Amino acid sequence: MWRCVQVVNLRALSARSVRLVHQQCVVNAQELKERGIVKVSGTDTGPFLQGLMTNDIRHLDEKNKYSMYCMFLNTQGRILYDAIIYSPDESGSYLIECDTECLQPLVKHLSMFRVRRKITVTVEEKMRPWVLFDQPPEDLSKEVILSKDPRVKELGWRVVIDSSKSVSQLIKNLCVEKTDRYTELRYQLGIGEGHRDMPPGTCFPLEYNCDYLHGVSFHKGCYLGQELTARTYHTGVIRKRLMPVVFQQPPDPVHLETTVTDENGSRVGKLRGHLHGTIYGVGLLRIQQALSASQLKIGTNSINTHRPTWWPIEAPKDRTQLDSSSL
Numbered sequence: 001m002w003r004c005v006q007v008v009n010l011r012a013l014s015a016r017s018v019r020l021v022h023q024q025c026v027v028n029a030q031e032l033k034e035r036g037i038v039k040v041s042g043t044d045t046g047p048f049l050q051g052l053m054t055n056d057i058r059h060l061d062e063k064n065k066y067s068m069y070c071m072f073l074n075t076q077g078r079i080l081y082d083a084i085i086y087s088p089d090e091s092g093s094y095l096i097e098c099d100t101e102c103l104q105p106l107v108k109h110l111s112m113f114r115v116r117r118k119i120t121v122t123v124e125e126k127m128r129p130w131v132l133f134d135q136p137p138e139d140l141s142k143e144v145i146l147s148k149d150p151r152v153k154e155l156g157w158r159v160v161i162d163s164s165k166s167v168s169q170l171i172k173n174l175c176v177e178k179t180d181r182y183t184e185l186r187y188q189l190g191i192g193e194g195h196r197d198m199p200p201g202t203c204f205p206l207e208y209n210c211d212y213l214h215g216v217s218f219h220k221g222c223y224l225g226q227e228l229t230a231r232t233y234h235t236g237v238i239r240k241r242l243m244p245v246v247f248q249q250p251p252d253p254v255h256l257e258t259t260v261t262d263e264n265g266s267r268v269g270k271l272r273g274h275l276h277g278t279i280y281g282v283g284l285l286r287i288q289q290a291l292s293a294s295q296l297k298i299g300t301n302s303i304n305t306h307r308p309t310w311w312p313i314e315a316p317k318d319r320t321q322l323d324s325s326s327l
Contacts, residue, residue: 028133029159029167030177034194036100037127037160038107041093042119049094052113052224053085054205056217057094060087067147067158069215071205072109073225079203081106082193082215086145086160095145095160097129099194113224130167131182132157143170151213152310154189180275187273187280190244190308196256197242197273197282205229206238207284212311242272243290245281246304254298260285262293271298 040049050057055070065087072081081102086095098106103123110121131149133156140146143165149155161167168174192198192208206229210216218233232238245260253276260269260283269285283298285305290296296303 026134026173026175027136027171028175028177028181029171030131030133030180030182031167032129032131032182034100035097035129036103037124037129038096038098038103038110038121039093039124039127040096040110040119040121041090042117043092044117045092045094045119048114048117048119049085050220050223052110053083054210054216054223054225054229055085055214056220057085058220059217060085060094066145067150069150069210069213071210071215072106073205073223073229074201075225077204077225077228078201079198079205079208080109080200082198082208082210084150084158086147086158088145095124095127097158097160101195102200105200126163127160128163130159130161131155132159132171133177133181133185137171140170151191151215152189154310155185155191183275184278184280187275187278187282188244189310190242190282192242192272192282203284204232206232207240208242209311239288240269240284240286242282243285243287243305244308245271245274245283245298246306247279247281247298248302248304250277250279251298251301254301258298260290260303261297262289263295268293268296 042048046057053070053072055068057068059065059068067084067086069082069084071079072083074080081098083106084097086097088095096106107121107123114121136146136157136159140159143161145160147158149158159167168176186193191213198208205211205216211233216229218230251274254271254274256271256273258271259267260271262268266289268289269283271281271283274281283305290305291307296305
């Protein structure tokens with residue numbers, strides 16, 4: 001009899017422990033206050049955007065494909081704006097998430113190429129993007145636009161929600177981050193975003209890993225800035241890329257564009273972003289030189305870098321050309 005009671009008690013204790021664990025589970029989230037939404041709608045929206053963005057918008061017609069990463073370039077093939085595009089339930093409409101500083105310039109850029117198409121381009125003031133760092137509830141997609149970050153899985157889930165709704169009411173045990181965990185995570189991964197990391201009109205998409213982040217199609221037709229991007233991909237070697245920068249200790253405020261040097265004082269690249277109060281940043285670095293250096297510095301600050309784990313293995317063509325260039 002005692003053994004039976006003991007088994008029952010153990011089972012009850014186990015069930016109670018499971019319930020307590022579930023009660024303590026939370027979804028960590030952060031509102032992306034430096035990101036905003038532009039809405040493009042009309043009968044010809046898809047083909048219109050197809051001619052202006054680096055990725056193939058037709059992929060959003062695929063099953064379970066709710067978002068994609070892309071860039072908008074100028075005629076010289078330099079980055080104007082990086083963006084995540086969402087396909088809402090509304091037919092003929094797309095939501096473009098970009099840096100808040102670039103919302104009006106993006107509207108102006110798109111409107112300039114609209115010509116006589118019946119397309120409207122507006123800033124959606126009421127739509128707000130969030131990032132979820134943990135698995136969201138299964139039924140959340142019924143209330144909001146929900147998608148895994150289309151770049152790398154480590155960046156979590158993207159949520160676009162009407163500001164009239166409360167995220168905390170839709171997600172139980174929600175924990176809203178008070179620090180900028182998202183930027184810190186991006187920099188740890190070596191991923192740039194927005195006008196600070198990518199000053200408009202000065203950066204090339206492949207140097208900022210647009211190809212590695214699933215943001216460019218080399219099989220679609222022409223788009224603005226496509227010629228240089230395609231030629232670089234097919235015939236050239238990308239010797240510089242955006243990479244993680246890790247300071248040995250949180251530095252005093254450092255100026256962006258500060259030169260990165262190796263142990264010989266040779267220029268390796270430049271700082272492109274740094275989250276104040278942390279050791280994390282990103283830099284545009286010469287890959288081989290940065291990875292082979294025994295010491296890297298920004299001013300008097302010692303730094304480290306590494307090859308991000310999400311980078312794909314180089315194609316044989318790239319390795320061959322890199323080897324031959326060093327001869």
